[in-house]
Amino acid sequence: MRRILFLIVLLLTRFLAVAQRDCRSTEYAQNALRKDPSLALAMQQVESFTRTQLERKPAQQAAGGISAYSTGILSDSAHSLNTDTAGGTGSAGGMTIITIPVVVHIIYNSQAQNIGDAQILSQIKVLNTDYRKLNADTAAIPSYFLPRAADCGFQFALAKVDTSGYATSGIIRKHTSIQAFALDDDMKYSATGGDDAWDRDSYLNIWVCSMANGVVGFSSVPGGPRSTDGIVVDYRAFGTSGTATAPFNLGRTATHEIGHWLNLIHTWGDAYCGNDYVDDTPQQQAADLGDPKGIIVSCGNGPYGDMYMNYMDLTNDDRLNMFTYGQRARMLALFVPGGCRLPILHSNGLGTPLQSSSGGSSPNTPTHEPGSAAVSIYPNPSVGPLSIILSDPTQIGSVMDIYNQLGQKVMSRKVDQLQMQLDISILQRGVYFIRIRDGIQGSATKLVKI
Ligand SMILES: [Zn+2]
Incomplete structure (x- = not known):
């Protein structure tokens, strides 16, 4: 007792x-x-x-x-x-x-x-x-x-x-x-x-x-x-x-x-x-x-x-x-x-931002498409090697695809961990989209190759 x-x-x-x-x-x-x-x-x-x-x-x-x-x-x-x-x-x-x-x-x-x-x-x-x-x-x-x-x-x-x-x-x-x-x-x-x-x-x-x-x-x-x-x-x-x-x-x-x-x-x-x-x-x-x-x-x-x-x-x-x-x-x-x-x-923190050559945001700021399944890319824009950070452990084992603006798949990779390194130096300059297969329908994260 x-x-x-x-x-x-x-x-x-x-x-x-x-x-x-x-x-x-x-x-x-x-x-x-x-x-x-x-x-x-x-x-x-x-x-x-x-x-x-x-x-x-x-x-x-x-x-x-x-x-x-x-x-x-x-x-x-x-x-x-x-x-x-x-x-x-x-x-x-x-x-x-x-x-x-x-x-x-x-x-x-x-x-x-x-x-x-x-x-x-x-x-x-x-x-x-x-x-x-x-x-x-x-x-x-x-x-x-x-x-x-x-x-x-x-x-x-x-x-x-x-x-x-x-x-x-x-x-x-x-x-x-x-x-x-x-x-x-x-x-x-x-x-x-x-x-x-x-x-x-x-x-x-x-x-x-x-x-x-x-x-x-x-x-x-x-x-x-x-x-x-x-x-x-x-x-x-x-x-x-x-x-x-x-x-x-x-x-x-x-x-x-x-x-x-x-x-x-x-x-x-x-x-x-x-x-x-x-x-x-x-x-x-x-x-x-x-x-x-x-x-x-x-x-x-x-x-x-x-x-x-x-x-x-x-x-x-x-x-x-x-x-x-x-x-x-x-x-x-x-x-x-x-x-x-x-x-x-x-502080210039509330001032007017510089325009990057690609029209994107700072290479120092990981990007994250609102409403997507939380894929962060760093740096973005990127010339080649970049880090991709996922938030959802259930995505491990799925496949990550990169599409160009015409909707053509240009690269694929199996998701084997939440933080991955990827080299996109073989891609031409331009805007691409990263999607996790079987992820949230329609969600994609924009990636800029410079
Ligand atoms: Zn206190």
Whole structure:
């Protein structure tokens, strides 16, 4: 009987662990520091720079007073950069809007993990409402915290131009043999089953993959290595449709992790009654989890208690609905001259792409025909040797045919593994189509021989 009780408790604990938000940014940072102690100095530099900026230009925390800080610090970086001055936000003089180009790396082992474009776009939409205080559930912010709720002025858009200057959808899809990733950087390198980061000075990297042990996401630390910069989100906690699963199906995991990417600390300061270095978030004892209601007083933070609806707490997606002016000021401090995120204001990621000679997309971007059975080709266009990556293990054993534009079969090959090398140097220049026999009717992936 005792054993059965123990098992029930174990199962219950396991269930609760899955159902509660498990952001591992703090643990990830500790691991990174252990691996590279010199990271502490870089993190300290970002922190002291941030505090110096905030002392110089304290955040405007009064209700309705939005613009002084942001327009002040970014006044010399308007136009020709990824900034814009928006009027009509309810503030005097308008405020500066920063648009961040995003590249989403979908690292998938199963078809389910290869989430669709619509789900990715649903996440971008959430970011654009949460960071502009346009989310419908601002109506649920308690009246006593409402004056602190800020339009942070950040917008997010899938990149249109890749690192080589060519057109991109801002979405990279890559098959991996790894079924679930651990809390490390393997998803951020092609060599370890992931996909390499794009330059952080021009893009926010978001890796979406399957995370082990119920982790929903984590962020790199500002000041950390370039090759691991960005956020990671489990495919079940990304966007609002498809595989997004309650209670993390409203896209708030990415909102939270990008908060870390922009230098925000958890509201409890990652310590008992800790400090998040933001004045207008109440000190609180620890993380609030799940679905709290009413006023929760801790660390003497009465009468209003914990701000458990703050995006930097760990409650369920439908509880989270606000950033504060103080948090906005901390984030914006990264974008002043000398700030570590300043270069992204000069990104060409949302600019006009170069035209490749074949009219195709970048040779650096694997192509994938929407709606097809997920055949990726790299590089494409190609002069000869190329890699073909399939996503569906059931395709192993079938035959891959290459057709020219007249519909004539010019090459065939048996599919013996999910990643194959193929040499098309014998083919004439032109456009070809790859089909997997017995695959989805009508689906083909375009291949350009140059
Ligand atoms: Zn977190």
